[in-house]
Amino acid sequence: MSPLIFFIIRRLIQYVPMILVVIIVTFLLVRLAPGDPTYILVGEVGDESFVKAMRERLGLDRPLYDQFVIYISNVFRGDLGYSYLRSEPVAKLIVERIPATLLLVLTAMFISALVGIIVGTIAAARRGVADLTLSTLSIIGISIPYFWLGQIILIVFAVWLGIFPLGGMVSVGYEYQGLEYFLDVLYHLTLPAMTLAIFNIAFTTKITRGSVLEALTQDYIVTARAKGIPESRVVFRHALRNALIPVVTYTGFNTGVLLVGAILTETVFAWPGMGSLLYDSIRLRDYPVVLGIFIYGSIIVILANLIVDVLYGIIDPRIRLR
Amino acid sequence: MNNQGAAYTYHLKNVGLQLLYKSSKVFKVNPRFTAGFIIVLIVIILALVAPFITWYPPLKTLVGKPFTPPVALHPFGVDDLGRDIYTNVLYGIRTSLIVGVSAVTISLAIGILIGVIAGYYGGLLEDALMRITDMALIIPQFLLALVIVAIFGQNFQNIIIAIGIVSWPGIARMMRAEFLSIKERPFVEAAKAVGLSDVKIIFEEILPNAIPAIIPYAVLQVNTAILVEAGLGFLGIADPNVPSLGLMLNTAQQYLVRAWFMAFFPGLVLSIIVIGLNLLGDGLIEHLNPRLRKR
Amino acid sequence: MGTYPLLRVENVKKYFPVGRALFGKSKQYVKAVDDVNFSLDVGGSLGIVGESGSGKTTLAKVILRLFEPTSGKVYLDNIDLFSLSNKEVRRLRPKMQMIFQDPMASLNPRKKIKHIIGQVFKIHTDISDVEISERVIDLLEKVGLTPPELFLDRYPHELSGGQRQRVCIARAIALNPKLLIADEPVSALDVSVRGQIVKLLLEIYEKYKNEIAYIVISHDIALIKSICKDALVMYLGKVVEKSEIGKIIEEPLHPYSQMLISSIPVPDPEIARNRKRIPISGEIPSLINPPKGCYFHPRCPYVMDRCREKMPPLIEVDNRLVSCYLYSE
Numbered sequence: 001m002s003p004l005i006f007f008i009i010r011r012l013i014q015y016v017p018m019i020l021v022v023i024i025v026t027f028l029l030v031r032l033a034p035g036d037p038t039y040i041l042v043g044e045v046g047d048e049s050f051v052k053a054m055r056e057r058l059g060l061d062r063p064l065y066d067q068f069v070i071y072i073s074n075v076f077r078g079d080l081g082y083s084y085l086r087s088e089p090v091a092k093l094i095v096e097r098i099p100a101t102l103l104l105v106l107t108a109m110f111i112s113a114l115v116g117i118i119v120g121t122i123a124a125a126r127r128g129v130a131d132l133t134l135s136t137l138s139i140i141g142i143s144i145p146y147f148w149l150g151q152i153i154l155i156v157f158a159v160w161l162g163i164f165p166l167g168g169m170v171s172v173g174y175e176y177q178g179l180e181y182f183l184d185v186l187y188h189l190t191l192p193a194m195t196l197a198i199f200n201i202a203f204t205t206k207i208t209r210g211s212v213l214e215a216l217t218q219d220y221i222v223t224a225r226a227k228g229i230p231e232s233r234v235v236f237r238h239a240l241r242n243a244l245i246p247v248v249t250y251t252g253f254n255t256g257v258l259l260v261g262a263i264l265t266e267t268v269f270a271w272p273g274m275g276s277l278l279y280d281s282i283r284l285r286d287y288p289v290v291l292g293i294f295i296y297g298s299i300i301v302i303l304a305n306l307i308v309d310v311l312y313g314i315i316d317p318r319i320r321l322r
Numbered sequence: 323m324n325n326q327g328a329a330y331t332y333h334l335k336n337v338g339l340q341l342l343y344k345s346s347k348v349f350k351v352n353p354r355f356t357a358g359f360i361i362v363l364i365v366i367i368l369a370l371v372a373p374f375i376t377w378y379p380p381l382k383t384l385v386g387k388p389f390t391p392p393v394a395l396h397p398f399g400v401d402d403l404g405r406d407i408y409t410n411v412l413y414g415i416r417t418s419l420i421v422g423v424s425a426v427t428i429s430l431a432i433g434i435l436i437g438v439i440a441g442y443y444g445g446l447l448e449d450a451l452m453r454i455t456d457m458a459l460i461i462p463q464f465l466l467a468l469v470i471v472a473i474f475g476q477n478f479q480n481i482i483i484a485i486g487i488v489s490w491p492g493i494a495r496m497m498r499a500e501f502l503s504i505k506e507r508p509f510v511e512a513a514k515a516v517g518l519s520d521v522k523i524i525f526e527e528i529l530p531n532a533i534p535a536i537i538p539y540a541v542l543q544v545n546t547a548i549l550v551e552a553g554l555g556f557l558g559i560a561d562p563n564v565p566s567l568g569l570m571l572n573t574a575q576q577y578l579v580r581a582w583f584m585a586f587f588p589g590l591v592l593s594i595i596v597i598g599l600n601l602l603g604d605g606l607i608e609h610l611n612p613r614l615r616k617r
Numbered sequence: 618m619g620t621y622p623l624l625r626v627e628n629v630k631k632y633f634p635v636g637r638a639l640f641g642k643s644k645q646y647v648k649a650v651d652d653v654n655f656s657l658d659v660g661g662s663l664g665i666v667g668e669s670g671s672g673k674t675t676l677a678k679v680i681l682r683l684f685e686p687t688s689g690k691v692y693l694d695n696i697d698l699f700s701l702s703n704k705e706v707r708r709l710r711p712k713m714q715m716i717f718q719d720p721m722a723s724l725n726p727r728k729k730i731k732h733i734i735g736q737v738f739k740i741h742t743d744i745s746d747v748e749i750s751e752r753v754i755d756l757l758e759k760v761g762l763t764p765p766e767l768f769l770d771r772y773p774h775e776l777s778g779g780q781r782q783r784v785c786i787a788r789a790i791a792l793n794p795k796l797l798i799a800d801e802p803v804s805a806l807d808v809s810v811r812g813q814i815v816k817l818l819l820e821i822y823e824k825y826k827n828e829i830a831y832i833v834i835s836h837d838i839a840l841i842k843s844i845c846k847d848a849l850v851m852y853l854g855k856v857v858e859k860s861e862i863g864k865i866i867e868e869p870l871h872p873y874s875q876m877l878i879s880s881i882p883v884p885d886p887e888i889a890r891n892r893k894r895i896p897i898s899g900e901i902p903s904l905i906n907p908p909k910g911c912y913f914h915p916r917c918p919y920v921m922d923r924c925r926e927k928m929p930p931l932i933e934v935d936n937r938l939v940s941c942y943l944y945s946e
Contacts, residue, residue, distance in 0.1 A: 018457050025461075026469070033473040040473050136354060139604060143596040145549055147556050148571055148589030155582045166579070260464040264553055268575065278468075282558050287473060294469045298461050305460055508723040515683055516737050516788065517710030526736075530727045 101273030108196035116204025124212035141202025150268035167270030211243035252308030355605025361598030399583035428486025437497025500532035538606035629689030664841030667851035711792035720781035779810035860937030
């Protein structure tokens with residue numbers, strides 16, 4: 001077996017049990033919560049016959065062990081329960097929303113990686129005033145809660161200036177096709193993606209600056225300078241190149257933060273992804289959906305980490321040996 | 323004898339002067355730390371004197387006409403239920419700080435305990451604990467906290483506990499790393515040679531030397547906790563009986579078109595708190611990492 | 618008076634496993650200490666000499682049970698140290714103390730001197746705090762840190778290297794140990810203060826001669842000579858020679874001892890010119906794969922065929938012990 005395949009299998013063995021752990025944690029929380037767990041697994045529903053039927057289906061009158069087995073096998077089959085309030089299976093509700101969220105996350109990730117890496121490298125190279133200003137700005141960027149930033153952006157660009165829509169993903173009442181549909185989505189995507197990217201630009205800038213600074217203290221940089229290579233070349237060709245791997249992987253491993261960011265940003269812009277679904281479900285006390293989003297969100301993050309981890313191993317063979 | 327006393331006093335004075343000199347150097351060398359320090363200080367003072375500089379009880383409805391924009395009596399305006407935003411923002415600072423500090427205290431307790439056990443004893447126990455920690459690091463902490471509060475009940479205490487128990491893994495990792503390196507230092511062996519028990523070695527010898535490294539991290543964790551609380555509030559997961567900056571943004575979301583000030587002021591103050599703590603924490607980290615500082 | 622020696626070291630071994638296999642135990646070991654035997658009476662002072670990596674420090678730490686032994690026996694005052702539980706060892710610690718190589722590193726940087734020394738009394742006695750501080754002051758005076766009041770509230774980093782080592786010595790003698798091991802007590806110090814610390818160690822030795830035994834570990838034979846009566850030369854975890862220190866210096870038996878001795882500079886050019894010189898050659902071999910036969914044979918100028926076959930046993934020659942075929946019939 002080639003070492004690469006061996007490495008990938010080892011990573012799978014490492015990550016897949018985490019999904020199981022997420023499910024176990026969810027089950028335990030439901031059991032530990034005060035009150036009747038039925039209302040958490042089913043939602044606060046007044047319909048007695050529905051509740052009774054669900055009780056039987058979930059085995060809630062059977063021993064804990066049985067309940068556990070039923071729960072786990074349900075989740076693994078993709079059955080997260082039924083949202084009574086929306087008359088739809090929870091899994092279907094969530095899966096429908098995933099593409100919108102991914103579109104937002106990936107767009108923001110792309111923009112922020114591009115801008116953050118350039119700005120971060122300049123900040124590290126030009127130590128002094130430019131460095132201080134940029135890194136101070138990036139600290140401010142990291143600090144501003146993006147959901148609030150989204151609200152302000154919405155007020156300025158959509159309410160006051162009126163150049164962007166107030167929310168949603170497509171214009172209501174139009175049946176756009178092809179290119180027009182694409183442009184319409186892009187038009188709606190601009191503000192939420194900008195919001196999420198700004199938060200993440202600050203992050204990538206900070207990481208880039210740190211790792212370029214770290215790279216600049218290495219001996220090979222001193223050697224490069226000693227050879228008389230121009231400073232800009234030293235920074236961009238030598239230091240940045242070696243600093244890039246941590247930046248990219250860090251961004252990848254940061255998917256969890258970005259996903260949470262997307263969930264909050266979506267709420268501001270009524271972007272029809274998992275975040276809006278979560279927001280509505282919290283208001284409606286539709287607990288099965290809340291639990292489902294936690295499970296699916298965790299799985300997305302675990303898979304993203306797995307992918308980055310494996311890619312990292314492919315890029316850098318030394319990692320495989322660990 | 324008199325001479326000795328004089329020498330001793332001189333020495334004490336010297337130490338005091340040195341401390342003063344050292345701290346002045348921190349402020350001079352690290353303007354960001356200074357800025358953070360001042361901001362945090364002001365925020366804390368505001369939280370403490372909130373009752374004296376506001377003129378309405380917090381959360382009291384209909385103290386003004388709903389949706390009144392900022393005026394002298396209501397500097398930040400009035401919200402949909404006629405509550406004074408300025409009053410609630412100031413009390414909201416209190417909430418944020420209390421949540422931040424208490425949640426971090428909980429996560430420090432858990433994280434230190436786990437990190438210490440893993441770092442000091444090693445072996446299979448360490449492997450197991452670190453696997454759990456790695457898993458806990460990957461699971462989105464915000465969502466976990468959200469689920470916990472949602473199903474255990476939306477009250478202030480649950481919010482603090484939930485944030486506390488989801489944010490220990492980072493501290494545990496740091497603590498373990500610190501323990502692993504400090505444990506190898508000769509003074510620990512010297513303590514063993516003198517006859518100290520494991521418990522005393524852990525708490526009297528190693529821990530005091532490990533704490534400084536996690537202080538900046540703990541400051542940044544306070545920040546994260548404050549942001550998580552605000553985020554939960556923004557999604558509507560909050561204790562309705564406690565003024566919360568996040569919850570105010572949640573209310574504001576429905577009236578963005580009508581009342582910009584409902585979102586603007588609570589968020590601005592929240593941002594300032596977080597910026598202050600971030601500057602403080604980052605400044606501390608840079609100060610403790612001379613390699614970054616010197617260049 | 619008892620008829621047994623204060624310290625008996627019998628067949629002590631300490632092997633460190635190397636590398637970790639995924640399953641099962643690793644097959645390779647570093648034999649840091651390999652079958653060491655000696656005994657020491659009250660009033661005795663023994664120097665352990667050897668290059669770095671010869672297992673001197675490991676031996677000391679095994680004797681004090683700072684490392685768990687692989688096998689062997691150590692008796693202190695006829696108590697079998699290796700059979701004691703951790704708790705029992707802790708209770709016995711005041712009787713066996715160690716002075717470490719690097720005084721800065723072996724003092725907790727976050728504790729004041731009075732707490733570092735006072736701690737010893739806190740753990741092992743139940744005397745009052747007032748009495749403890751009296752004892753601490755007393756000790757500081759004893760190790761030459763005067764006036765003691767000036768040092769009580771200082772932190773280790775506020776002291777000089779020599780002063781720190783004095784604190785370490787104070788801590789070690791606080792509860793009147795029977796066995797005191799000093800591991801390279803001056804090598805981390807400035808040359809200018811080494812003499813003072815050696816003087817202090819000798820003073821203490823003179824004072825407690827009737828109740829204490831000393832072990833001093835060093836790579837520096839001259840230092841051993843100024844403090845100890847006997848010496849034990851170690852090479853790759855094994856004892857290669859043991860005798861009175863004077864005899865070793867005048868007439869080293871083992872080729873390795875000869876090599877060490879000839880590395881000491883001699884002030885008198887006459888003697889220097891006439892003495893038998895064996896230049897230091899070669900590196901100390903790997904402890905994981907030591908050479909077959911006598912460990913020293915790859916570096917030995919007198920190497921014979923049988924040296925490559927089997928490790929020579931320790932034999933007695935004129936009341937001295939040596940492990941070399943040059944002296945066996």
